[in-house]
Amino acid sequence: MRSENEPTGQKSRSFIEDARRAQIVAAAIDVIADVGFAQASLARIARQAGISKGLISYHFAGKEELMTEVVVVTYTAIADHVLAAMQGVESPRELLRTHVLSVATYMRGQRKGLKALGQIFGNLRDADGRPRFGIRTNDEIYRSLENIYRAGQAAGEFRDFDVRVMAVTHSAAVDAMFAYWVEHPEHDLDEHARQLADLLERACVT
Amino acid sequence: MRSENEPTGQKSRSFIEDARRAQIVAAAIDVIADVGFAQASLARIARQAGISKGLISYHFAGKEELMTEVVVVTYTAIADHVLAAMQGVESPRELLRTHVLSVATYMRGQRKGLKALGQIFGNLRDADGRPRFGIRTNDEIYRSLENIYRAGQAAGEFRDFDVRVMAVTHSAAVDAMFAYWVEHPEHDLDEHARQLADLLERACVT
Amino acid sequence: MRSENEPTGQKSRSFIEDARRAQIVAAAIDVIADVGFAQASLARIARQAGISKGLISYHFAGKEELMTEVVVVTYTAIADHVLAAMQGVESPRELLRTHVLSVATYMRGQRKGLKALGQIFGNLRDADGRPRFGIRTNDEIYRSLENIYRAGQAAGEFRDFDVRVMAVTHSAAVDAMFAYWVEHPEHDLDEHARQLADLLERACVT
Amino acid sequence: MRSENEPTGQKSRSFIEDARRAQIVAAAIDVIADVGFAQASLARIARQAGISKGLISYHFAGKEELMTEVVVVTYTAIADHVLAAMQGVESPRELLRTHVLSVATYMRGQRKGLKALGQIFGNLRDADGRPRFGIRTNDEIYRSLENIYRAGQAAGEFRDFDVRVMAVTHSAAVDAMFAYWVEHPEHDLDEHARQLADLLERACVT
DNA sequence: AATGAATGAGTATTCATTCAT
DNA sequence: TATGAATGAATACTCATTCAT
Known part of the structure; x- marks a missing residue:
């Protein structure tokens, strides 16, 4: 064993x-x-x-190793999917849209995995009571989103805003899209993703 | 008893x-x-x-009643605060900004209450395992936010978008602002709120 | 609680x-x-x-606290009994005999307590696997026995021998007397104690 | 199998x-x-x-058979060693000394085996909870030691004492010598053995 | 109105043993 | 012969809940 x-x-x-x-x-x-x-x-x-x-x-x-494995497996899968979708896309605006839309398409087949991921992120603590995931892992997400936004600002396509606030908001909006869809299966996920992509794009452009 | x-x-x-x-x-x-x-x-x-x-x-x-009471108490308090702040404001754009900013000011003194709220929302289940809060309660928030956005659309100030998507995003963005600030106490909450208000406003206007 | x-x-x-x-x-x-x-x-x-x-x-x-309490309770009781019996005795030879005989009389009513004590001493380990009792506590016994033997040597009644070896042997002999009696209830404990007292006394005198 | x-x-x-x-x-x-x-x-x-x-x-x-084998193997080895050392020795006093000293020399290379032996003796129980070793096996030791002491008494070299008490004490003293040395590796085992041989010899002679 | 004592179901984890391969 | 996979019972411990006082 x-x-x-x-x-x-x-x-x-x-x-x-x-x-x-x-x-x-x-x-x-x-x-x-x-x-x-x-x-x-x-x-x-x-x-x-x-x-x-x-x-x-x-x-x-132990239980923690199992939970960690759940996180790693789910997380790796979604990251692979999204990164593959964004491969070759150059324009910051397109990267932004692609990120939102590809996450949404991935979600469709991974309802439970993502739901479980959220639960573990929000609850798993180590021995001394501090969250086992959450801060550190989220920061990775934030950083990769920030890169998209910063590139857009550098290219002059995006206005001047705080990229961390935008990344936090973007990440939360995607999570909420998923959570809402999980609870309302009749909800049109693709349309939500398009709307969200529009929303974020408009919030960024000059 | x-x-x-x-x-x-x-x-x-x-x-x-x-x-x-x-x-x-x-x-x-x-x-x-x-x-x-x-x-x-x-x-x-x-x-x-x-x-x-x-x-x-x-x-x-039982424990569940206590948890429910925590939610109700915390929830009522914040709703009272925000509603009072929005009292008298007419313009949809101002209502939007006021909502975001007043939530932020309220948060400052209620870190723990809101953190606890998030924990209970994410975890409390009833006997058959279904989330005790979440859907119903969130829907109330969504509806009140939708009212703001619909008013803006009716007044011609906001473009034509799905108000439910906007409400879900708005709500998640505010929650994330709070969560980020809780984990990063040095983060500038007021500036985040202003940035978020800008972001949402730009996403809505024509 | x-x-x-x-x-x-x-x-x-x-x-x-x-x-x-x-x-x-x-x-x-x-x-x-x-x-x-x-x-x-x-x-x-x-x-x-x-x-x-x-x-x-x-x-x-936890279990360890319970075991510790068993040790403390049993240990304190026997120590009190033996010390009381030795109170007022002056002669080293008499102290020696009194120790052996009073331990034996005490044992009679404390079979189980002493048996349990031995088990805990030999087995209880703390988290890192080291014996929880044993060395330290035995050393206390050894020291008190050594005092008796050293006094006898100082008084010229006892020959010159290694007091630690004598203390270790004395302690083991008493424990064995008890263990043997526990397993052979028909064994004459008092006679064993007298024989043992003779044996130790003869081993000490010049 | x-x-x-x-x-x-x-x-x-x-x-x-x-x-x-x-x-x-x-x-x-x-x-x-x-x-x-x-x-x-x-x-x-x-x-x-x-x-x-x-x-x-x-x-x-099963586990018990393994433990039994550990006991038998270790036990046989030490018995062989001691018996070989006592071979040819005639005088009861010399037999006594030889026993103590040869056990000590054997111990030096068998720390672990003897430590394990002590653990198994003190802990292994059969299904109904009674000690698996202890009584029967110890009685074999006692009998062989008694033979030495009885021979000494018959030869007029040893005084009249209870040979079982002497055997129990002798056995316990040797075990304690080992246990003390295991816990205090700096302890002088050979000197302890000589002291113990003196002690027992003096306790026996008239 | 409040406490401390008590329960029993539930928790993760360990372990001797079995068995197909 | 030997292994790795699997089981099920047992372990210490936690906790919401109940209840006499």
Whole structure:
């Protein structure tokens, strides 16, 4: 098993172990999305996965490692998607629109993963009670958004505004788009994304 | 117990009982803001209030009622403040700016209350696992914001956009402003509010 | 409850709480003596005491605090008894005999307590895996025994030997007397004590 | 599995199986000596041996059989050593001294084995909670020591004392010598042994 | 109105053991 | 022979809630 047989690093994980870990992560996402972080006990996750409680402990060092894995998996997937979409786009205005729209298209298939992500971000604390994610990770997002806005200002396409405020607002607006859509499945996500892209674009241009 | 003797409403509550409830609510806000929803046990809240655990159960039917009360109290207070600030303002653009700026000024003195509010919103579930707040309560906010935007559109000052998307974005942007300021206390809240007001205004005008 | 309501120190413990703690300590002694330290779970101790598992956690901060209390209670009692018996005795040879004989008489009524003490001494470890008792506490015993032997040497009654070796041997011999008697209840404890006193006395005199 | 295929005795065990069992026993001794009986899980022992957990179960019917093997192996080795040293010695007084001194020399190279032995003796219980070793095994030691003392009495070299008390004390004194040396590695083991031999000899002679 | 004592269900985690490969 | 995967029972501990006083 991983934490016993491979104490040195995250090197070679057997195929079957990878599959189990993925299965457990998927079950965790389902449970967290459905009942919330606080109610997402390992027992419930195990039941969802159709395995024994002990098996989770066998594959993950602890609950925190599982939660971290959920975050990493979900996060990496969305980042890959968005970065791929933005590849080759030059114009700051187009980058802005592409970011909003590609996040929205990705969301469509990842409702639960993103919902779980939000729960973990907002709730997971380390031993001394401080948020495990949130600040640091959000700051990464903020920085990448700021780059878009700064490029637009440098190109003279965007007016002079505080890029951090714009990044915080942009990020929150995208999150809210997702949250609203999750709660109102009949809501038109694509149209929302277009509206939001317009909104942000207008807020930026001179 | 109260909720059994007075099942009809929240009518006659003795002065001392009101005081105790307020004291407990205040302690709950402090604890939730400090250690997060999941770690906010009744024992911790009681200790913070300097009373016994049993007394909380005496004054509240259960943990959920206490959490609900925290939400209602905090929520009512901020709504009163914002509504008072918007009283007499006519222009939609001014209403918009006033809303953002008055929320910011209110936040300054209510860090903990708002932080606790966010925690409860994101975490409190009822018995069957569905979020206790969120949809319904947010919808009230959305509707009041929509009124502002619709008025602006009716007056010809605002362009034609989806008012629900704008309301969702506006609300999320204000929440994010608060959250960012809570985590970065050195951040200039007033300037953020002004920037956000500019941003939203520009996004709306024709 | 203690650890919540009296976080400052070990000051005022209510009468009823003292009684419960004593009851739990007694149950712990019974269980440890009967099934050994490793099998002495809180569940088993609670069952022995006829109370719920939770109540142990209510009265003791954790298992270690309970074990420590068992040690302190048992240890203090035997030390008081032996010291009282040795009070007023002057001659080193008599002190030596008195120590052995008074320990034996005390043992008679404290079989389980002493058995439990031995188990805890030999097994309780703190978080980093080092024995919680043992060395330090034994050293206290050794020192007090050494005082007796050194006095005998100073008075010229005892020959010149290593007092630490004698103390270690004395202590072990007394423990073994007890252990043997526990396992062979028909064994004549008083006669064993007399034989042991003779043995040690002869080993010391010139 | 072994104990099923060869239920009659410990007859034919393949060479490789013997080697594995020895390797596992050695690992168990290391782990028990280092972290204590209670923390000595099969997983930890397997890791120490560099093999999988399952392999221990393959070679031993259960944890208890492994522990028993540790005791038997260690015990047999020390008995062989001591008996060899006493071979040819005739005088009871010399036998007594030889026993103490040869045990001490053996200890020097067997710290861990003896430490583990003590842990298992003090902790291993069978299903119904009674000590697995202790009584029976100690009685063997007692009897062999009694033979020495009785021979001394028969030869008129030793005074008239209870040989069982003397044997119990002798055994305990030797164990304590070991335990003290294990905890105080700077302690002079050889000098302790000489002092102890003097002590016992003086306690016996007329 | 308030407390401290008590419960029992629930938490994460550990571990000896089993078993298919 | 040997492994890695899996189980299920047991562990200490937490906590909302109840209740006699």
